[in-house]
Amino acid sequence: MRLICAPPKITPVNDPPALRVMLYGQAGSPERASAGEAARREIARQKLIPTARAWDFLSIALAVVTADFGVRRDPSPDGWTREIELDIAVQDPGFWSTQAEPLAGTLGFLTTDRWRLRFLPGGMRYTPPSGAKRPASDSVMLLSGGLDSLVGGIDLAAAGRRPFAVSQTVRGDAEKQVDFAAIIGGGLRHIQLNHNVQVPGAPEDSQRGRSLVFIAFGVAIATALAAYARGESVPLFVCENGFIAMNAPLTGIRLGSLSTRTAHPEYLGRLQQILNAADLRVQLFNPYATLTKGEMLANCADQNLLGHLAAVSTSCGRFQRFNYHHCGRCVPCQVRRAAFLRWGRADATSYVFDPLGKDDADHARFDDVRAVAMANAQVRSEGFDRWLGAALASDYVDRGPTKLMLQRGLAELDLLHRTFGVT
Incomplete structure (x- = not known):
């Protein structure tokens, strides 16, 4: 088309x-x-x-x-x-x-x-408003309302940075984005943007390309900072745990973009090359590329603040579908629940499908729960390398640390399943 x-x-x-x-x-x-x-x-x-x-x-x-x-x-x-x-x-x-x-x-x-x-030719030229400003922020971060970007913001502020927080507004997350930006580091400069796409007829549901516009929002704001105007390079932080960022296929049928690649090292690396060619002095960073979600929680620089906010963050891939509640059974929800176990703190999140080990189509037999169980069963029977396959076959991936991170991430999920008696 x-x-x-x-x-x-x-x-x-x-x-x-x-x-x-x-x-x-x-x-x-x-x-x-x-x-x-x-x-x-x-x-x-x-x-x-x-x-x-x-x-x-x-x-x-x-x-x-x-x-x-x-x-x-x-x-x-x-x-x-x-x-x-x-x-x-x-x-x-x-x-x-x-x-x-x-x-x-x-x-x-x-x-x-x-x-x-x-x-x-003939693309729209942006007309600067009168009284335009150059914010003093030293970096940009993508603030989604999710648990990983929450940790990222807390860590950046604790390290002395003052990032400009850029959010892509999504129903159910807008208020928490505002709340997180207001609390982190005593308050961050914040903007909420939305692509507001309108198309004739019913839209496609899969929508694998949304991350590009989120990053483009971040790039646009980065070039508006005072640091950029001074000729400096501006970091743009895309904070995502390495296990989800890599999104190695759990089973043989979960290949390609059937699993999302929104923070995959190859995707970010290819985008960086395009930004460099465009002389856009914006550097994409994922500080957590070789950490699991559980390790992100355990290592967060402000444990008290994280403990206060973690449960109200969003991780679920079906959050809107379940009336703005975590389903508890999709892969992102399972990774979240496993991370809380690794962190060692009680998970106060309300899950629609809580007892994962229940033997019905909504729980232990649900596709994503089965996929995680099958992945761990394959690792036990055939070894980790056989399960991993060609997932690290990319020039943009730091293979050694990434492999170890995937092993630890899968172990976190295995502990979750054993805790809930998933068989």
Whole structure:
């Protein structure tokens, strides 16, 4: 499917049928899509000044997330892999055309789709508001409302940093994002942004590309800081435990983007190369790439604050589906519950499906619970290396420490299952 993400006056040559997308504006028609208008307004309201290249990168990310919502996987021959063509209007099409293949490869790794990107002139120029400000924050962090970013914020503040917290607003997490930003380090500068994608018809549910726009929000804010204006490089912290970041397939059928790759070292490494090529002095860091979630909790610099806030954070992959409660049985919930056991503190989180060992389709027989049980059974019977397979086959992965981290992470999950009697 083809999407044209450009002002209505721009019509590419040999224009076949395509979904027209209005970036930073209203669709104006039920047959069109739109994204980014609310984010543009909020950035302007806070009187921030992202650079032109960062704004182009945000435009690309908004086009990608619109395609991710608007192109369904069902009609694909294999029910998953999509063919997506994007024509994107930017301010510097000459430069971005040199990055079309690296971007397509990065997106292919993230979503396991086939992407083709073309860049057109005439992209929206961000107009700095009067009285624009250059915040004094020394870095940027992505603050999701999740447990890992909570730990990350606490640790960064304890280390003397003053990060600008950037949140991608999600229903059920907006208030806790505000609360966390207000508490961490005595209060962090904070902005909440949303892509606000609107597409004709029912959106695709899988949405593997959302992390790109979250990072693009962070890049845009990083280039608006005083440190960036002084010519410094600005760290952008993407705080995710290494076990989930690697997301090694638990079983042979959980391959590719069926498991998310939003903080995978290869994905972040490929993005960093694109940022470097664009002369965007923003450095992506995941400080917890070789730590399990349990180790993140145990090593957190402010145990009292973490103990106060941990239970109200969000980890569940189905949080909205269960009326903003943790399901307790998806892989992220199991990793969270195992982390509390490793931490040694009572888990006050309310789980919809609490007794994992109960022998029915909602508990021990649920797919994600079975997958974890099967992974640990394979490790016991065939060894860890056989289970791991080719999961570390990437030039961006520090193999030795990562392998040890995955062993420890799987052991945390094994303890969880033994504690609840999962068989």
